[in-house]
Amino acid sequence: MALRVLAFARLRELLGFGERSLDVGSSATLEDIWTSLTASSPEAVRMRASTRFARNGVIVDGATRVADGDEIALLPPVGGG
Amino acid sequence: MIAIGPEPIDVAAMIAAVGSPAYGAICTFLGTTRETSPGDDRPVEALEYEAYVELARADFESIAAEARERYGPLRIAIAHRTGRVALGEASVGIAVGSPHRGAAFDACEFAINTLKARAPIWKRETYRDGGTAWIANTPS
Numbered sequence: 172m173a174l175r176v177l178a179f180a181r182l183r184e185l186l187g188f189g190e191r192s193l194d195v196g197s198s199a200t201l202e203d204i205w206t207s208l209t210a211s212s213p214e215a216v217r218m219r220a221s222t223r224f225a226r227n228g229v230i231v232d233g234a235t236r237v238a239d240g241d242e243i244a245l246l247p248p249v250g251g252g
Numbered sequence: 253m254i255a256i257g258p259e260p261i262d263v264a265a266m267i268a269a270v271g272s273p274a275y276g277a278i279c280t281f282l283g284t285t286r287e288t289s290p291g292d293d294r295p296v297e298a299l300e301y302e303a304y305v306e307l308a309r310a311d312f313e314s315i316a317a318e319a320r321e322r323y324g325p326l327r328i329a330i331a332h333r334t335g336r337v338a339l340g341e342a343s344v345g346i347a348v349g350s351p352h353r354g355a356a357f358d359a360c361e362f363a364i365n366t367l368k369a370r371a372p373i374w375k376r377e378t379y380r381d382g383g384t385a386w387i388a389n390t391p392s
Contacts, residue, residue, distance in 0.1 A: 177304065179302060179304055179372070179374055180302055180374035180376070180386050181374075181386045183302075221388075225304070225307055225372075228306055228307050228310060244304055244307065244372075246304065246372050247374065247386070247388075248388035248389070249368075249369075249370060249371060249372060249373055249374060249388065249389060250373065250374050250375035250386065250387045250388050250389050251301070251303070251308075251332060251344065251367055251368060251371045251372075251373030251374070251375065251389070252283045252332075252343070252344050252364065252367060252368040252373075252389065
């Protein structure tokens with residue numbers, strides 16, 4: 172399955188992309204995708220507890236399974252205002 | 253009215269968007285960029301905002317709907333800058349029009365607090381010494 176993954180702010184810097192495509196297996200969850208994308212960044216791994224996931228513009232939890240064509244977003248702690 | 257982008261906050265347009273002959277109150281809030289962060293005395297040279305624009309827009313719509321559920325009939329305008337914002341300029345603006353001032357004040361405070369707690373927008377400070385940091389909001 173092909174996904175589009177968005178990363179913002181500090182996660183964008185640590186993971187080295189703001190947007191990329193990603194091929195994953197058919198039963199992948201968001202937690203699986205997080206684990207795979209952050210494997211080479213200990214700082215990103217430490218941000219897991221404060222990071223939220225969005226799937227197609229809706230906030231969801233890590234157990235959520237993805238579907239072909241999904242837009243996944245990795246959202247670190249927000250700082251708007 | 254919702255605006256997310258690099259343009260300066262247009263307060264006059266926001267006020268015009270929330271006014272009504274049926275309303276007796278318009279409350280506005282502007283958040284402006286500050287030269288220091290709490291707990292960090294390094295002078296800030298510049299601030300930049302980054303947004304997940306599609307989700308932020310949907311979130312602003314939902315904040316407006318939640319405010320109407322809580323505080324009754326009212327109109328809300330929410331605007332947030334993206335990109336570089338000079339010190340002292342407004343980075344966020346809220347305007348609320350309502351029949352009476354109580355609901356306008358309450359809805360305005362609710363909207364800014366909710367935005368700061370959850371809207372997918374991020375702020376990076378650049379310091380005069382060249383360092384940078386992403387600044388997360390603390391619970392209000």
